[in-house]
Amino acid sequence: MATAVWDPRPGYAPSARELERRRADCASQVWRDPSFALAEVAVPEIGDTEVLVRVVCCGICGSDSHLYQTDAEGYLMFSGPAALPCIIGHEYAGVVERVGRAVRGLREGDLVAAESIVWCGCCTPCRSGAFNQCDRVELTGITTDGALAEYVAVDERQCWSLAALAGRYDDTRLFEVAALIEPLGCAYNGLFVCAGGFRPGAVVVVHGAGPIGLGAIALARLAGASQVIAFDPIVERLAIAETLGADRVYDTAALRRDGVRPRDLVREHTAGRGAEIQVEAAGAAGETVPEMQSSLAPGGQIVYLGRAATETPVQLNGLVSGANAIQGGRGHAGYGIYDGIIRLLASGRLEVAPMITARYPFAEAISALATSVQRTDGKVMVRIG
DSSP: OEEEEEOOOTTOOOOHHHHHHTEESSGGGTEEEEEEOOOOOOOOOOOTTEEEEEEEEEEEOHHHHHHHOBOTTSBBSOOSOEESSBOOOOEEEEEEEEEOTTOOSOOTTOEEEEOSEEOOSOSHHHHTTOGGGOTTOEEBTTTBOOSSSSEEEEEGGGEEEOGGGTTTSOHHHHHHHHTTHHHHHHHHIIIIIISOOOOTTOEEEEEOOSHHHHHHHHHHHHTTOSEEEEEESOHHHHHHHHHHTOSEEEEHHHHHHHTOOHHHHHHHHTTTSOEEEEEEOSSOHHHHHHHHHTTEEEEEEEEEOOOOOSOOOOOHHHHHHHTOEEEEOOOOOSTTHHHHHHHHHHHTSOOOGGGEEEEEEGGGHHHHHHHHHHOOSSEEEEEOO
8 A cells, every 4th residue: 555645846736636636647746755555455346347356466567666766855756647545556467256247248267467547438538549548547556546455446348358378378477477468568559559660670779678668679579670779777677678689788877987879879780870769668758868869760750658757858850850750658558459469478479478577475565666666677576366
């Protein structure tokens, strides 16, 4: 259970909607002095269209780490929306324990993974198919209770069957891999839905080898990139990036010491042309965007997936001259994203288990959070059931 103090920063005026629910649009502007504890709570009640899932595995996301971390003034590092107190955790897989009266597609005993974007289905974005941009969106484990718990209530329409994975993985590995579908979905959505994908033979550069960046690396290689180049300051994560398909990896801390710019390396490895796709998954846009923008191929795109509530310098003239674009992407709902990833995992063509480098029992979930903050692991996984 995560709690914090509602104390808007000087100069920040929360909207009426934020005040009504104590739901901050930007958590780093409002919530400070977080605390985390294991707590005993009632098993959630389910509505007519919901199922009760017994959680087996739940991954620790970078968002969870940023809820745990604070800046020098004690404010959360997380720059997305948050309503506290809240049971955190949104990358999960488990077993259906109970179904609501109106549930038709699931039954008790089904193995499922679930989207964490809880969309309303009624607003204009939802009715237009843009579920990730829902006007009334809730985020499991951030604005509503999540899955770092024995049980979580979730609407049937957020759940996806894992039956296709049963023949490929044993019970232990199946739930771990299935808990990776959520971050993989964020990378898939950014690369192939929001940015529209790329032609086979393109060069893809990924800044940030955390879970979403690692997912982008694996998916880019699978989709036909001729080169995948990864940048990160943590050598342990670069080793995982190589395992998942990066052709070249660079330690940005070492590059900085040596006076080498990432843009120069990208140009060198593309004969001066630049990369067609550059992914920002580091949450450090002030450092990465100038490097990416200076080494984009004509018609190339920056895919912005890392959150950072900071101003970022952008050279707009370069976008005009190069016919370039910066494309944001949030979430993983809709567009058959979960279904596509499940089929790729079932086929064996997408293998992401090496991303998991630390495992904790549920009783040590807070230690798992502390480990995730060190950012030396790929994915920290908590085994619950």
